[in-house]
Amino acid sequence: MLEPIIVIPILGGLILLLLVAGGTTNKLLRLLGQGSIKLVIGALLLFFVNVIGVQMDIHVPINIVTTAVSGILGIPGLVALIIINNFIL
Secondary structure, X not given: OOOHHHHHHHHHHHHHHHHHHXXXXXXXXXXXXXXXXXXXXXXXXXXXXXXXXXXXXXXOOOOHHHHHHHHHHOHHHHHHHHHHHHHHO
16 A cells, blocks of 8 residues: 555655755654654554553554554553454444
């Protein structure tokens, strides 16, 4: 789904946007940095839940949507993902 022919123009457009923005570059870079840190934290939370949850038969797939939910919402988002995955799906 994320083929290089799609990803490269998107990255180029983002770089061009950063260059055109000029004075707001620091704000955009800070926002992108904070967002990527939240995604990494979300992925780590999901990883630890999957490692510890093996004993209780809990598994939440790690993808961009679940990572974003657990990264942005934190522990409540992670609990919601576990409940949705185990009881609704």
